[in-house]
């Protein structure tokens with residue numbers, strides 16, 4: 123017997139050797155696979171952000187996708203798992219800005235080019251670490267096809283989409299109200315803001331003959347109207363009239379307008395309207411053709427239109443205005459007021475709505491097509507209840523702001539006229555004069571929202587429209603990703619995929635939940651409860667970590683990961699090791715064909731039934747059940763019962779019983795290793811490579827048992 127089995131299983135000694143063996147075989151690449159009997163099976167890996175280390179969430183997605191890929195590979199599919207990394211625009215720039223802050227530097231002291239170059243170096247270093255982290259987790263992806271979101275061919279595809287959308291009238295440049303972060307100095311999409319409940323004051327101010335209630339008296343210098351509900355009897359006489367309102371810096375002329383959006387029972391039923399600094403007011407302004415007057419600048423300070431308050435930050439300005447209104451007798455009363463405000467999802471600062479020219483994507487039609495694809499079962503989402511969530515969100519979608527005022531990203535291929543601000547798409551970078559006024563064109567300084575490029579990932583990575591891979595592997599089969607990016611990413615991929623290729627980008631969406639700590643708390647550095655996959659894998663073995671991540675963890679639910687659980691699966695790995703040793707030791711190369719006795723026929727029949735059951739679970743994405751069943755069988759049936767009952771047979775005098783049992787155990791062992799391989803690839807391949815004789819050289823490409 124192989125002397126390897128005399129010591130306990132040592133994962134660290136074996137894992138890198140085994141990974142090297144697989145990688146050298148070339149079988150991660152579908153073009154090299156032997157014995158392909160089925161069609162393609164493709165997963166495009168959600169590209170990890172190239173701005174940090176591998177964490178437990180990465181370990182979970184790598185494990186799940188690797189399970190799917192290994193299983194299908196063993197069933198004879200031409201499996202492609204295409205890896206990549208994401209430049210992750212705003213996310214990465216925020217990480218890098220924090221790093222700069224720690225070093226006492228600021229991005230605002232760097233030119234765009236300098237900042238871009240620095241972040242590129244940072245990202246390249248991280249990319250390597252990320253790739254190695256995935257190798258350590260056992261990812262059997264095709265590294266020869268690896269992609270980065272800033273690869274020139276990816277950028278070309280992204281540009282072609284932008285051009286086509288512009289030609290089709292689906293993108294436009296517009297002055298619309300946007301979510302502005304005064305810290306990060308960029309606009310953000312609706313998805314990049316969070317809603318937070320805050321306690322503020324509601325101020326009742328005398329506004330000419332009317333009384334308005336507002337939480338933001340400091341924006342009064344940008345007010346252009348007072349709005350009331352058309353059915354509100356109290357104000358009917360004022361509708362259509364101009365009123366003069368006294369302010370601490372002089373009089374304001376305001377138009378009184380009637381709009382359905384005004385609630386009669388909020389405050390006094392009369393609203394001050396500031397189109398430049400409030401999203402709802404902006405909409406009302408559009409409906410009534412009102413001008414907008416900007417009084418707050420990009421840094422969140424009042425500008426010269428606010429007279430003596432110019433230069434004050436919003437909070438300070440509010441205090442000063444309230445004090446002065448009180449002195450003038452214009453503040454009638456103050457109430458406590460609880461309301462929801464939008465904040466930047468990265469820094470938590472209150473979003474300051476601003477009107478700036480931005481590129482937008484018209485979403486209505488794209489969203490309708492995506493909803494149709496889900497309703498017509500062209501795409502299945504697991505867990506199923508997410509389909510409703512998906513459709514509801516798309517039914518209520520607004521146009522998508524895709525311009526970002528940050529350096530780290532794909533530049534928007536457009537030019538703007540210096541004179542008239544007219545915008546033209548210019549992929550080839552050749553246009554110099556404004557087609558409208560003849561003025562000089564300058565480069566649009568903005569970059570794309572990172573999801574505008576990652577949303578095109580499935581077909582861009584496969585070389586749409588002419589690439590061979592695109593012809594062979596698109597539409598892909600499964601998109602496995604975190605449930606919290608269903609809208610950010612999955613929905614956009616579906617919309618882009620349908621728009622550009624006319625086909626869904628994937629047939630099944632598998633969403634996983636969050637990995638939490640043993641007490642079900644979110645993992646965070648500050649709490650010190652982070653489980654680092656690399657450290658844990660060195661301690662207990664990658665396979666133990668993989669089993670702990672998958673077993674009992676159904677799609678869409680958050681899971682609690684404890685070190686104890688991982689340790690438990692290390693014991694399990696050793697159990698299998700010992701089972702193998704027992705069978706090998708007693709077989710002594712004995713696996714000649716003999717007639718099985720009825721008792722062994724029965725054992726095998728039971729094992730075949732289990733195999734069929736597990737195969738059904740694998741086909742239906744119930745990996746959490748499949749691994750549990752293998753675990754239970756291995757430990758509590760095979761080890762505890764069958765091996766114990768086998769001892770008298772193996773050491774007894776009845777030769778036909780002895781040989782029959784040994785053959786049965788050998789058959790079960792080989793198939794068990796196969797069933798376990800997707801979950802515990804390192805251990806099972808290590809054993810496979812140490813078996814005296816196997817028809818299939820590598821477990822990686824062995825046939826799944828029938």
Ligand SMILES: [Zn+2]
Pocket residue numbers: 303304305306466467468469470471
């Ligand atoms: Zn921010």
